Amino acid sequence: MRALLGFLCLLALPVWAEPPEGWAEYPTGKSFDALVKDTRTAVKENGLIVVTQAGPTKAAAARGITIPGNLVIGAFNNDYAVRVLETSVHAMIEAPIRFYVTENTDGTATLSYKTPSFVFAPYAAEGGETLQEIAAELDTKFQAVAESAVK
Template sequence: MTTASGHGFDTLVSRLEASIGQHKMGLVAQASASRGAASRRVVIPGNAVLMVFRNDYAVRMLAASVAAGIEAPLRLYVTELPDGTTQVHYVAPSVVFAPYGSDALDAMARELDPVFAQIVADAVAP
C-alpha cells in the first residue's frame, strides 16, 4: 500500500513516530539511508524504514508460526519525492503473514491491518 502525504520528510517521520505510540504499538527500530548519507555530506532524497511491532503480538505470532518470526517487526517505508512531498509504503499485515497458512496468524494479522492503516492515515492527515 502506498499513501501520499503533503508533509515534508522529517515532519512525516515525526508524525509516524507519534502515531505509532498513539496506537499502542512500538517503534522497534529505524533505519535511514538518507540520514546516513547526510552524515557523510552526501544528499539523497529522504527515506526511512520504521520497524513497528509489539511484544504481545510477537508472542502470538511465534505461538502460531516460528517461521513467521522473520516478518517481525513490520515495516513502514517513508520516501521523499522530488517536489518535497512524501509517501508511506507498507505491506498489510494480512498479506505479510498469509503465506504461513496459520489460522491463528491470519486472525492476528487481521487485527493489525486496521491498526497500521490508522497509523498511516493519522500521520498523513493535514
C-alpha cells in the same frame, strides 16, 4: 547527442509506479521530517512500539552524497510477538513490520507499508487461521497508524 544524454539521465531517476501487490501507499503534502515525526507518534498512539529505524539518507550525507529522505520504521509490540510465535516460529522473522517514509521530488513525503496480511501470508499453512486473524488485526492497526500519520 544531448537528447540521448538527457534521456539516459531520466532513466537513472527513481520511478514510482503503482505500488507492488500487498502494499498500501499514502502520498501526503507533508515534508519528510514532519511525516517521520507524525508516523512515530501515530505508532505509539495506536498501541505499537517503534522497534527499529533505518535509512540511508544520513549515512549518505556523511559521505557527501545527497539523496532524498528515506526511512524504514519497524513497528510491533510484545503482545503480537507472543501471539505470532504461538502460531508460527518462522513468521516472527517478519517482525517488526515496517512503515516506509520516502521524500518525493517536490519536497512532500509518502508513507507506505506492506500490509501485515501480505507479510504473513507465506506462513498461513503453518500459522493457520489464528495467524491470519492476527494479521487482519494488524492490517487494521497499520491502516489506523497510516491514516493518523498522514492527516
